[in-house]
Amino acid sequence: MTTTTDFRTPATAFTDAVRAEASKLWSLPATWLVLGGTLALTIVLSIAFGTSANIGPDQTVNILDYGVTAVTWTQCGFFLLGVIASTSEYIGGQIRTTLIAIPDRITWRLAATVALVPITFAAALLIVATSITTILLTTGVPIAEADLDVAARIIPSAAGYLTLMAVLSSALGLLIRKAIPAAAILLVYLLILSPLLQGQNWYFLPDIASYTLWFASVPDTAPPAIASWAVVLAWTLGLLIPSIIIANRRDT
Template identity: 40%
Template sequence: MSALLRCGRIHVFCRAMHSELVKLWSLPAFWLTLAGTFGGALLLTLALSSAPPTGPVELDKVLVQPVAYAQAGFVLLGVLAACSEYAGGQIRTTLLAMPQRVSQRLAATAALLLLALVVAALVVGGGVLFGYVLLAEAAGALDAGLLVPSALNAIGYLAVLTVLGAALGTLTRRVLPAAAALLLYLFVLSPLVSGQPVTDTQPDTAGLAPWSLAFLVASIVVVKHRDA
């Protein structure tokens, strides 16, 4: 009986996750953010590739550096995904369909994380391939041992950042405060504290993950106890 119960819960969770994916997929803001982030990353790769690097470390930086600016798009993706629920009271319909609020938030987060991983892979992978083509003459200097770990870390970082944006959006229920607070930290406060410009700040998934988890837990607790 317990096995059947677990299977039933997993089935319900998968259905909820599928519903959340469909909602995210149908958001026009998602497609606009994806197009802007992807296009911006390619343009930045083009700009950074105008001066060919002389070694593998420099080439690694050129191919992954646009991630520093792509952060903005993934912040907006997470915030918009969460705040869209509260536009026009859609959250009430969602809770009627799935009244278990903790499960609903976990399903929504899992769907967003999956989608963010795919988008991040497209953005980072597209930037790497585009940069590699532009830097064909320096291709012999490419060190996959440096590039692959950096690219994978960047993908994970952007996906986790999206979850953090969604958690802040859930807490505030408004796009502007959540997006402004996170962007202010990423592009102003963090570089000031580290003493480096944003282009030199290397994304760190391990450092961001605990903060994202903490804000996610806080958002779930708040959602569980407020009216809607």
């Protein structure tokens, strides 16, 4: 009988697992359909908001707020991306192949999370920057007249938030293991419940807290940025950690 020994170090094995998970995510057609659709919808909504904003070239008040308004709706795409990233494992028995390749479930879930982050962050940077640029072009406000320092805060902050929400939704998808119920829960919250709660100053909710991070105008009642980041991160870890623990205890 011939046996094989894995001489890889834990770090090398984890790196290989991240590469494998990234390759799977890149190869999913749904990944690019969701991201492409999110980008297209962001442009369409930004044009609609820009043409109805009645902002002239000499009027830059809140122009960056208009710039990210579309993202408050199209962030749904990043939640869907996270759900797809985790629930795709349970379509066609892919989970069995994955566990053969990466028997340690904790390593598998950590690797899948790490693989999701750079893809999501890069896509989020592009979409947020495109949203702002589209608003500037639609309203006729020159880029030089926008507050570039504020834009430099808004774009990475929004991208960071969207990335964490993709991780959160991936954890929820892993807990439920079915794409439609997980997506339905998230979309009902984002499209129905959250808009109803906007005026309540419920900054303990992740999306409402995040608006203080990636809008140019921040209400006086808003918490400091560090508190808002703490809320977003707490929600993310609050779902991610249990999802990894439960996944580790399941049979498949």
